[in-house]
Amino acid sequence: MIIGKNLLEAKGVGVDFRINGEWLTALYNVDLSVKPGEVLALVGESGSGKSTFAMSVMALHNPNQSRVTGSIMLDGHQIVDATEAEMRELRGVKVGMIFQDPLSALNPLMKIGDQIQESMSAHSIVPKEQWQEHTIKLLDEVGISKPELVADQFPHELSGGMRQRVMIAIAIANEPDLLIADEPTTALDVTIQAQILDLIKEIQAEKNIGVLLITHDLGVVAEMADSVAVMYAGQIVERGTAEQVFENPLHPYTRSLLRANPSLDTLNDQLYVIPGVVPALSEMDHSRDLFLERVPWMQEAAKEKVSDVPAEPEEGHFVRGNAWKDFKFQDGYLEPGRRQKEAQSK
Numbered sequence: 001m002i003i004g005k006n007l008l009e010a011k012g013v014g015v016d017f018r019i020n021g022e023w024l025t026a027l028y029n030v031d032l033s034v035k036p037g038e039v040l041a042l043v044g045e046s047g048s049g050k051s052t053f054a055m056s057v058m059a060l061h062n063p064n065q066s067r068v069t070g071s072i073m074l075d076g077h078q079i080v081d082a083t084e085a086e087m088r089e090l091r092g093v094k095v096g097m098i099f100q101d102p103l104s105a106l107n108p109l110m111k112i113g114d115q116i117q118e119s120m121s122a123h124s125i126v127p128k129e130q131w132q133e134h135t136i137k138l139l140d141e142v143g144i145s146k147p148e149l150v151a152d153q154f155p156h157e158l159s160g161g162m163r164q165r166v167m168i169a170i171a172i173a174n175e176p177d178l179l180i181a182d183e184p185t186t187a188l189d190v191t192i193q194a195q196i197l198d199l200i201k202e203i204q205a206e207k208n209i210g211v212l213l214i215t216h217d218l219g220v221v222a223e224m225a226d227s228v229a230v231m232y233a234g235q236i237v238e239r240g241t242a243e244q245v246f247e248n249p250l251h252p253y254t255r256s257l258l259r260a261n262p263s264l265d266t267l268n269d270q271l272y273v274i275p276g277v278v279p280a281l282s283e284m285d286h287s288r289d290l291f292l293e294r295v296p297w298m299q300e301a302a303k304e305k306v307s308d309v310p311a312e313p314e315e316g317h318f319v320r321g322n323a324w325k326d327f328k329f330q331d332g333y334l335e336p337g338r339r340q341k342e343a344q345s346k
């Protein structure tokens with residue numbers, strides 16, 4: 001159930017990194033929001049800035065090497081200028097995070113139970129006398145069948161899937177309102193991936209928490225997300241409900257990503273490969289529609305400056321730039337929805 005005010009509200013968020021003495025922009029003017037009980041998928045290719053955004057919500061960027069601007073409100077708390085002491089209060093309690101690689105996120109020298117209890121010890125949500133009991137309950141909740149035994153083991157004794165379950169237990173130990181899952185299944189075997197996604201979905205529904213799910217897998221998005229934000233070169237190029245973005249994708253990047261995912265279109269028998277790569281930070285001119293540089297037949301449009309204010313062609317469905325109005329694939333390919341519309345209009 002998606003309810004009420006925004007739990008997470010990012011407005012005009014920018015992140016610059018200092019690289020070789022020069023400040024380079026990795027995120028530019030990012031707007032997005034998550035309501036309690038909503039699953040927002042943040043999608044885009046590797047290097048588009050998804051993790052940079054997640055790290056900004058957790059305020060985990062090194063302040064000497066980065067600067068974050070704009071506004072990130074988390075349940076009424078401003079993250080952008082929060083002190084480290086304030087953030088320590090918010091991390092875990094307001095927002096928990098699951099990372100891509102559970103092995104590197106867990107302490108190899110500490111027993112699982114102690115690591116879960118350590119996260120409780122940072123806050124006063126669970127009273128000390130209940131830590132042990134709560135640890136076993138959490139391990140049980142994340143689907144670990146012998147919780148007492150596992151609590152007494154070290155991370156290397158567990159499989160990848162089990163380790164990710166433990167990471168989820170740690171992330172929810174202090175009952176956060178928002179869970180950030182950054183490519184939570186990328187490091188896992190395909191068979192285990194579905195189990196972990198199901199577990200996240202189950203926990204989300206049971207506790208009615210908001211989830212920011214970072215992924216490049218549109219199949220996962222289709223299955224889990226209520227809403228979608230598509231990121232390219234540090235900018236949100238399109239956002240809306242999952243239905244809007246899947247059924248009526250607008251931005252050429254969204255349409256290319258969907259086309260490159262054959263499982264979403266059974267009529268698409270040839271695998272589409274998006275030409276080119278995400279540019280280096282030093283080559284990004286954020287006043288333009290950067291994706292168009294990768295589209296050989298859109299080079300004129302790629303030179304145009306575009307507004308920072310996105311268009312909203314249908315309520316709640318935002319798209320950046322102007323190219324969406326008349327973008328066509330060069331080979332005449334039409335997505336299933338467009339095929340249908342075209343057939344109806346004839």
Ligand SMILES: Nc1ncnc2c1ncn2[C@@H]1O[C@H](COP(=O)(O)OP(=O)(O)OP(=O)(O)O)[C@@H](O)[C@H]1O
Pocket residue numbers: 017018019026044045046047048049050051052053065280281
């Ligand atoms: N701490 C940092 N210092 C310098 N540059 C960084 C830092 N973190 C990220 N970047 C750069 O910011 C850009 C966005 O990276 P980011 O990791 O956020 O992308 P991503 O979409 O999450 O990709 P992936 O799926 O591979 O994690 C990249 O060019 C990356 O090299």
